Amino acid sequence: MLIAENVHKWYGKFQVLRGVSLTVSPGEVVVIMGPSGSGKSTFIRTFNALEDYQQGRIIIDGTELSADLRNIDTIRQEVGMVFQQFNLFPHLTVLQNVTLAPTYVRKWSKAKAEEVALQLLERVGILEQAQKFPGQLSGGQQQRVAIARALAMQPKIMLFDEPTSALDPEMVREVLDVMRSLAESGMTMIVVTHEVGFAREVADRIILMDEGLLVESASPIEFFQHPKEERTRKFLSQIL
Amino acid sequence: MNAKSKTPIAWLQRNLFNTWYNSLWTIVCFALLSWIAYGVGNWAFNKAQWEVVTSNLPLFFVGRYPADQVWRLWLVLVIVVGTIATGILNRKRRFLFILIPVCVLSILWLIGGGFFLTTVGTNLWNGLLLTLLAASISIVLAFPIGILLALGRQSSLPILRGFCTIYVELVRGLPLIGILFMAQVMLPLVLPSQIQLDRVVRAIAGLVLFNAAYLAENVRGGLQSIPRGQVEAAKALGLNTSLSLLLIVLPQALRTSIPAIVGQFISLFKDTSLLSLFALVELTGITRSILAQPEYLGRYAEVYLFIGLIYWVFCYTMSQVSRKLERKSI
Numbered sequence: 170m171l172i173a174e175n176v177h178k179w180y181g182k183f184q185v186l187r188g189v190s191l192t193v194s195p196g197e198v199v200v201i202m203g204p205s206g207s208g209k210s211t212f213i214r215t216f217n218a219l220e221d222y223q224q225g226r227i228i229i230d231g232t233e234l235s236a237d238l239r240n241i242d243t244i245r246q247e248v249g250m251v252f253q254q255f256n257l258f259p260h261l262t263v264l265q266n267v268t269l270a271p272t273y274v275r276k277w278s279k280a281k282a283e284e285v286a287l288q289l290l291e292r293v294g295i296l297e298q299a300q301k302f303p304g305q306l307s308g309g310q311q312q313r314v315a316i317a318r319a320l321a322m323q324p325k326i327m328l329f330d331e332p333t334s335a336l337d338p339e340m341v342r343e344v345l346d347v348m349r350s351l352a353e354s355g356m357t358m359i360v361v362t363h364e365v366g367f368a369r370e371v372a373d374r375i376i377l378m379d380e381g382l383l384v385e386s387a388s389p390i391e392f393f394q395h396p397k398e399e400r401t402r403k404f405l406s407q408i409l
Numbered sequence: 410m411n412a413k414s415k416t417p418i419a420w421l422q423r424n425l426f427n428t429w430y431n432s433l434w435t436i437v438c439f440a441l442l443s444w445i446a447y448g449v450g451n452w453a454f455n456k457a458q459w460e461v462v463t464s465n466l467p468l469f470f471v472g473r474y475p476a477d478q479v480w481r482l483w484l485v486l487v488i489v490v491g492t493i494a495t496g497i498l499n500r501k502r503r504f505l506f507i508l509i510p511v512c513v514l515s516i517l518w519l520i521g522g523g524f525f526l527t528t529v530g531t532n533l534w535n536g537l538l539l540t541l542l543a544a545s546i547s548i549v550l551a552f553p554i555g556i557l558l559a560l561g562r563q564s565s566l567p568i569l570r571g572f573c574t575i576y577v578e579l580v581r582g583l584p585l586i587g588i589l590f591m592a593q594v595m596l597p598l599v600l601p602s603q604i605q606l607d608r609v610v611r612a613i614a615g616l617v618l619f620n621a622a623y624l625a626e627n628v629r630g631g632l633q634s635i636p637r638g639q640v641e642a643a644k645a646l647g648l649n650t651s652l653s654l655l656l657i658v659l660p661q662a663l664r665t666s667i668p669a670i671v672g673q674f675i676s677l678f679k680d681t682s683l684l685s686l687f688a689l690v691e692l693t694g695i696t697r698s699i700l701a702q703p704e705y706l707g708r709y710a711e712v713y714l715f716i717g718l719i720y721w722v723f724c725y726t727m728s729q730v731s732r733k734l735e736r737k738s739i
């Protein structure tokens with residue numbers, strides 16, 4: 170479903186990604202952990218071309234990412250993304266936020282887009298808020314709208330960049346619950362998070378990144394109980 | 410207000426006479442205000458001779474526009490009010506894209522004539538009519554040009570960005586009167602000689618060139634206030650650059666810059682008075698010719714007060730509309 174091979178990226182002289190490779194198969198849920206500044210966000214943002222990279226290859230669902238704009242736009246339609254800061258469109262209602270991309274990019278009729286949108290909003294539990302503006306919702310509700318908005322494009326992969334880090338503790342669960350049920354429904358997901366409970370329970374595989382390198386890749390049980398790398402042990406001792 | 414201020418006397422005591430020096434201030438200010446009000450009122454009702462205004466009303470409004478053709482202007486007024494009303498009442502705004510250009514064209518046809526109507530030369534478009542025409546056409550043209558300039562300044566193409574930056578900085582460093590002068594004198598020199606631009610058109614060109622630069626800066630301010638995450642979210646959903654600009658960035662940027670943009674429209678409206686220096690007889694120009702009528706020599710105060718009121722009514726309306734628009738966007 171997703172293959173990243175030996176991805177290198179520099180910001181000027183500073184090297185953020187130093188040759189990271191990752192293969193994700195359909196339906197797999199991969200959690201990426203790692204200390205701040207290790208390049209997690211940069212890495213997953215290369216998958217939908219929000220960041221460019223100087224070396225390596227990324228292939229998504231059989232299509233290789235290239236600098237060609239049309240290629241980028243097609244790939245972005247297949248890759249949904251949820252941001253730490255929600256990034257909902259404040260001038261549009263919740264419903265319009267969700268129907269926007271399907272109507273203008275997928276060219277669905279208004280009726281079809283709204284039908285799908287309402288189903289998704291029900292699935293994330295905010296059907297009653299459909300006519301409100303994002304500013305009138307709590308952080309947890311906004312993030313659930315953001316998930317529905319990404320799902321409305323019917324992507325093949327969903328990327329989550331610390332989706333719960335900007336939330337008050339009591340709202341973290343409602344968002345994680347939505348993500349858990351999404352994982353159960355068979356969605357391919359790549360999630361950057363510090364939520365150990367979620368990683369343990371939902372992830373098929375956990376990856377540790379540090380200083381632009383992929384340090385360890387293991388199943389949750391191995392990752393938390395028998396980490397192979399010294400670096401992983403040190404990281405776990407800091408967060409557990 | 411809290412419970413204490415229920416009765417008027419208590420309110421007066423609390424807000425105007427709560428200390429001895431505030432009482433003193435209240436009395437001094439009250440005396441000063443009464444004195445001014447008496448002076449103005451006395452002048453307006455006893456000394457001023459408003460005949461210069463009342464007997465010249467048609468001149469103020471339409472100037473020398475042929476009296477037997479004035480029905481056309483009434484029709485224009487009906488069209489304008491009708492369009493605005495449908496715009497406000499109708500939820501579906503999409504059809505306005507067709508309605509507005511049709512209106513503009515029919516208005517210009519009605520005023521200027523040709524095609525079955527008697528032609529009325531632009532030298533006969535005077536007074537408030539010309540002020541409103543010049544201002545509204547300039548606003549309608551300068552606004553999109555300003556947006557394009559602002560977007561150009563953000564562009565990743567160095568030539569486009571450089572051109573827009575130089576244009577904006579150049580124009581903002583010149584006085585409007587100079588630009589109007591250049592538009593009158595230099596445009597005909599630059600353009601091929603077959604093209605004869607009307608005086609009014611040249612004046613409008615000057616106003617547009619000048620105001621577009623200022624509007625570009627206002628819009629740029631709005632563009633910069635949009636967080637980067639908005640564009641990233643739009644991209645991540647597969648929206649291409651123009652869609653994300655049209656659907657996400659511009660609506661938000663324009664909303665935040667409404668006060669500045671309308672402020673610029675208001676200046677533009679008042680700046681049309683400078684056209685009177687180029688033999689265009691708009692509201693200020695017609696005032697000067699009315700003041701030259703032998704029977705009303707020296708009635709400056711009445712006449713300038715009157716046109717001041719007219720300018721104020723339109724500017725105040727614009728600023729009220731702007732406040733409505735701001736409030737509508739949560």
Ligand SMILES: Nc1ncnc2c1ncn2[C@@H]1O[C@H](COP(=O)(O)OP(=O)(O)OP(=O)(O)O)[C@@H](O)[C@H]1O
Nearest residue numbers: 180183185203204205206207208209210211212331
């Ligand atoms: N635009 C940029 N220019 C220069 N350096 C950058 C830029 N963006 C990120 N970096 C650097 O790249 C490194 C990796 O950043 P990244 O955001 O990917 O880290 P992260 O693992 O997501 O960290 P966090 O957990 O804090 O989100 C950091 O050291 C950061 O300072």
Ligand SMILES: [Mg+2]
Nearest residue numbers: 209210211331
């Ligand atoms: Mg990050």
